[in-house]
Amino acid sequence: MLSRQASFRLRKHREVKFTTLIPTTRNDGSAVRPSVLARLIHSLWRPFGGMTNEGLVTGYWIDDGTEFQDVCVKVSIECDRGRLHEAIKAVRQIGRKLGQRAMYFEVSGYDGVQILRIQ
Numbered sequence: 001m002l003s004r005q006a007s008f009r010l011r012k013h014r015e016v017k018f019t020t021l022i023p024t025t026r027n028d029g030s031a032v033r034p035s036v037l038a039r040l041i042h043s044l045w046r047p048f049g050g051m052t053n054e055g056l057v058t059g060y061w062i063d064d065g066t067e068f069q070d071v072c073v074k075v076s077i078e079c080d081r082g083r084l085h086e087a088i089k090a091v092r093q094i095g096r097k098l099g100q101r102a103m104y105f106e107v108s109g110y111d112g113v114q115i116l117r118i119q
Contacts, residue, residue, distance in 0.1 A: 014081050020044075020091045021059060021072035021104040032098060040094050041075060047086070051077045063101055072104075092116050 022041060025031050032040075045051030054074035061068050079087055088105060095103040095118035103116045 015078050016081050016084070017076055017078050017108045018084065018087050019054075019074065019076045019104075019106045019108070020094075021057065021070070021074055022094060023070045023072050023098055023100060024056070025071065026099045027068070027101060028099070037073065040097065041073065044075065044090050044094060045077055047090070048077045048079045048083070051075055059104070088114075088116060092118060 022037065022044075023032065024037060041051075041053070052075070054076060057072055057074045059070050059072060061070075077087070084107065091103050091105050095116065100118050102118055105114045105116050107114075
C-alpha cells in the first residue's frame with residue numbers, strides 16, 4: 001500500500017496544466033456577450049474541477065495573410081494527462097461556438113503549444 005505522500009507524488013506526476021485563450025470578440029469583430037463568455041468558461045473548467053482565470057491578455061496572429069488582434073481571457077486548468085483529449089475537444093467546441101478559425105492550446109511540461117484548427 002502506498003503512503004499518502006507517495007500517492008500524492010504519483011498523482012502529481014500524471015497531472016498537467018493546460019492553458020487556452022478564450023476570445024472576447026468573434027473574428028468579425030463583434031463582442032461576445034459577457035454571459036455567453038461566462039457560460040463557455042464554466043463549461044470548460046467544470047468537468048476538471050477547477051481553473052485559474054489569469055485575466056485578459058492581448059494576442060496577435062496572422063492567418064492566410066490576414067492579421068488578427070484578439071483580447072482573450074487566459075484560462076489555466078490542471079488535469080490528468082489521460083484527459084488531454086477531452087480538454088482539446090472542449091477547447092475546439094468553444095472555438096466552434098465563437099466562430100474562430102483556430103484556438104490557442106498549451107500544455108505545460110508535456111507537449112507545448114498547439115494551434116487547434118477549428119475551420
